[in-house]
Amino acid sequence: ISRGKKFNQEFIENIEEILIESDIGIETTMYLMDELKEQYRKNKNFDTSTVLGIIKKKLKEIMMECNTPEISERKQEKPYVILVVGVNGTGKTTTIGKLAYKYKKEGKSVLLSAADTFRAAAVEQLDIWRKRAGADIVKTKYGADPASVAYDSLQAAISRNIDVLIIDTAGRLHTKVNLMEELKKIKRILKKIKPSAPDETLLVLDAVTGQNSLTQAKEFNDAIGIDGIVLTKLDGTAKGGIIVPILKELKIPVKYVGMGEKVTDLALFDSETFINALIC
Amino acid sequence: ELTKKLEYTFQKLKGHGKINEKNISEALREVRRTLLEADVNYKVAKDFIEAVKNKSLGKEVLRSITPAQQVIKIFNEELVDLLGGTVSRLKDSSVPPTKIMVAGLQGSGKTTFCAKLSLFLSKKGKKSLLASSDIYRPAAKNQLEVLGNSINTFVYPYDKEGAVEIAVGAVEEAKNRGYDVVILDTAGRLHINSEMMDEVVEIKNAINPNEILFVADGMTGQDAVNSAKAFLERLDFTGIVLTKLDGDAKGGAALSIRAVTGRPIKFISIGEKVDAIDIFHPDRMASRILG
Ligand SMILES: Nc1nc2c(ncn2[C@@H]2O[C@H](COP(=O)(O)OP(=O)(O)OP(=O)(O)O)[C@@H](O)[C@H]2O)c(=O)[nH]1
Ligand SMILES: Nc1nc2c(ncn2[C@@H]2O[C@H](COP(=O)(O)OP(=O)(O)OP(=O)(O)O)[C@@H](O)[C@H]2O)c(=O)[nH]1
Numbered sequence A: 001i002s003r004g005k006k007f008n009q010e011f012i013e014n015i016e017e018i019l020i021e022s023d024i025g026i027e028t029t030m031y032l033m034d035e036l037k038e039q040y041r042k043n044k045n046f047d048t049s050t051v052l053g054i055i056k057k058k059l060k061e062i063m064m065e066c067n068t069p070e071i072s073e074r075k076q077e078k079p080y081v082i083l084v085v086g087v088n089g090t091g092k093t094t095t096i097g098k099l100a101y102k103y104k105k106e107g108k109s110v111l112l113s114a115a116d117t118f119r120a121a122a123v124e125q126l127d128i129w130r131k132r133a134g135a136d137i138v139k140t141k142y143g144a145d146p147a148s149v150a151y152d153s154l155q156a157a158i159s160r161n162i163d164v165l166i167i168d169t170a171g172r173l174h175t176k177v178n179l180m181e182e183l184k185k186i187k188r189i190l191k192k193i194k195p196s197a198p199d200e201t202l203l204v205l206d207a208v209t210g211q212n213s214l215t216q217a218k219e220f221n222d223a224i225g226i227d228g229i230v231l232t233k234l235d236g237t238a239k240g241g242i243i244v245p246i247l248k249e250l251k252i253p254v255k256y257v258g259m260g261e262k263v264t265d266l267a268l269f270d271s272e273t274f275i276n277a278l279i280c
Numbered sequence B: 001e002l003t004k005k006l007e008y009t010f011q012k013l014k015g016h017g018k019i020n021e022k023n024i025s026e027a028l029r030e031v032r033r034t035l036l037e038a039d040v041n042y043k044v045a046k047d048f049i050e051a052v053k054n055k056s057l058g059k060e061v062l063r064s065i066t067p068a069q070q071v072i073k074i075f076n077e078e079l080v081d082l083l084g085g086t087v088s089r090l091k092d093s094s095v096p097p098t099k100i101m102v103a104g105l106q107g108s109g110k111t112t113f114c115a116k117l118s119l120f121l122s123k124k125g126k127k128s129l130l131a132s133s134d135i136y137r138p139a140a141k142n143q144l145e146v147l148g149n150s151i152n153t154f155v156y157p158y159d160k161e162g163a164v165e166i167a168v169g170a171v172e173e174a175k176n177r178g179y180d181v182v183i184l185d186t187a188g189r190l191h192i193n194s195e196m197m198d199e200v201v202e203i204k205n206a207i208n209p210n211e212i213l214f215v216a217d218g219m220t221g222q223d224a225v226n227s228a229k230a231f232l233e234r235l236d237f238t239g240i241v242l243t244k245l246d247g248d249a250k251g252g253a254a255l256s257i258r259a260v261t262g263r264p265i266k267f268i269s270i271g272e273k274v275d276a277i278d279i280f281h282p283d284r285m286a287s288r289i290l291g
C-alpha cells in the first residue's frame, strides 16, 4: 500500500484484498472494514498509516482477548505429556523433532512415542528426528494399536523418570469419525495412568491451509480439547491469518510457529511479529 | 447455501424479466462471498465474477426457473467450463518409458500420489518404475519403498547419489528394464527457496519428462496462486493434482490454480489408501465450490 492515499473505493478494495489474501476470512475482514469505516466517519483525516494502525490495533485486541494462561509446565508432575495431533501432512512429526530438541536444550530428558503405526515409514521418520534431538523413543511394529503404544510410552516415561513425553499421532481428517474416536481412546488410556494426561494437546496447522483450518480447530477441539496450536510452514508465503478467527471464536492460542525444516526452526508465537507480517 | 441466499436476494427485487445491473449486483456479492469462503483467491474470484456478470447481463430469464436459479446455472456452467475446458489425459511417450515427474510444496501428498498413480497405471496394463529423488526428508526412501511393496512395484534403489543423479539413473533403469512408465517423486519445496527451485529445474532438464504434475493440497487457501505461479514459471508443468479432497474443504484452490496457470487438473486424491485416486470431474468440483 503506498503512503498517504485517500480513503476511497480503490483504497478500501486494496485493504480488503490484503486481508482476504492473508486467509483471515471474510467475516473478520468485514468486521475490520466496518471498524475502519466507523473511524473514518469520525475523523476524515485518513491515510495509509492511520488505516494500518487501526487494523493492527484491532487485531491486537482480538488476540489479547484470548489470553489464556500459559500452561505452566512446572506445575505438572513428571512426565509432562504432550499429545500432537492434526490432519495429514501439516508437520506434526517434524514439529515433534523440533520440540524434543528445544526441551533437550533446556536440560530436560525427552521421550518420544511413535504412535503413528499406520503411515508408511512414520516410525522411521520419527526415529531419525529423535536422534537429531538427542531424545529416546518408544516404538513398536507397524499396525499396532496407537493407544497401546501411547500407554507403553507413558509407562516407560514414568519408570525412566522422564521429564517430557511427546506423542506423535497419524495425520487424520477430522471428518473421519473412527479416526477421531481413536484419538479419544488414546486420551482415555493415558488418563488410566496419569489423570492429568495429556498435560498439553497441540494441534498442528499448516499455514498454507485456508478456511478449513478453522473447521479443523473446531472439530479437534470438540473431540479431545486443544490447548495450543502450532502453525507450520510460515517460512513460505502463506500468512496463516486463519488463526485470528480461530483465536476469536475458539479462544485457542498459538503456542509455536514452524519456520523451516531444520531441528532449530521452531519459535514461540509472538502476536506483534505475526500481525506485522500479516498486513505488509 | 447459495441457492437459498440468491432466492432471498432476488425475492427482494420482484418482477424482473431480464437479469440487469441492478438485480445482479446483490446476487454477485453473495456469489463472491461463497467463492471466498470456498478458498478461491481474491483476484481470481473478482475476475471470474466480472466475466460471468458480463455473460449474464441482458439474458432473458427462462420461464421454467427463477432468476436466482438462472444466476446459479450460469455460474455453474462457467465454473465447469473454466475448471475442465481442455482434455486432461496423461501424456504418453512415443518411445518408452513415459517419464512422469511430480513436484509441489511440503506435505501436499506427492509421495503417496506417486504410488497411487503407479497402481492406477498398472490397472491399465502399464508397468511403472517408482523413484524418489528426495534426499532430504527423513525416511523418504523407506516411505516410497513401503508404498511400492504394498503394490508390488519396484522402487529404484539409491544410496548416496544427488537428486539429479537419481533421476537420471531411474530413467536409465526404466529404459533398460523395459518399463512403460517411470514416476519420479521429488522433495517438497518452497517456491521461494531458490536453491530448491533450481534443483527441480535441473532435474527436469536432465530427464526431460513427458509430464510434470504439480501436486497441491486441496485445502490450500489464498496462497495457492503464489506457489502455482512460481512452479509454473520455473517448471512449466503440464498438469495439476489436487489431494486430500476426501475432507470437507471446499477446494476453491482448484479454481485459483487453474485460473492462474491454465493447466488441466488431471487427478484428484481422495484418501490415504493407495487406490484412493480419481480422474478429475469438473462438474463435481464446481458443485463442491458453489456449495
Ligand atoms: N518449509 C517448512 N516445511 C515444514 C515445516 N514443518 C514441516 N515441514 C515439512 O512438511 C512435510 C510434512 O511434515 P511431517 O512432519 O511429515 O508432517 P506430518 O503432519 O507428521 O505428516 P503425517 O504424519 O503424514 O500426517 C515435511 O516435508 C516437512 O519437512 C515448516 O515449518 N516449514
Ligand atoms: N486423507 C488424505 N490423506 C492424504 C491424501 N494424500 C496424501 N495423504 C496423506 O498426507 C500425508 C502427506 O503425504 P505425503 O505423500 O508424505 O506428502 P508429500 O508431498 O510427499 O510430503 P513431502 O515429501 O514431505 O513434501 C500423509 O499422511 C498421506 O497419507 C489424500 O488424498 N487424502
Ligand SMILES: [Mg+2]
Binding pocket: A092, A093, A094, A116, A122, A168, A169, A170, A171
Ligand atoms: Mg507424521
Ligand SMILES: [Mg+2]
Binding pocket: B110, B111, B112, B134, B137, B140, B185, B186, B187, B188
Ligand atoms: Mg514426499
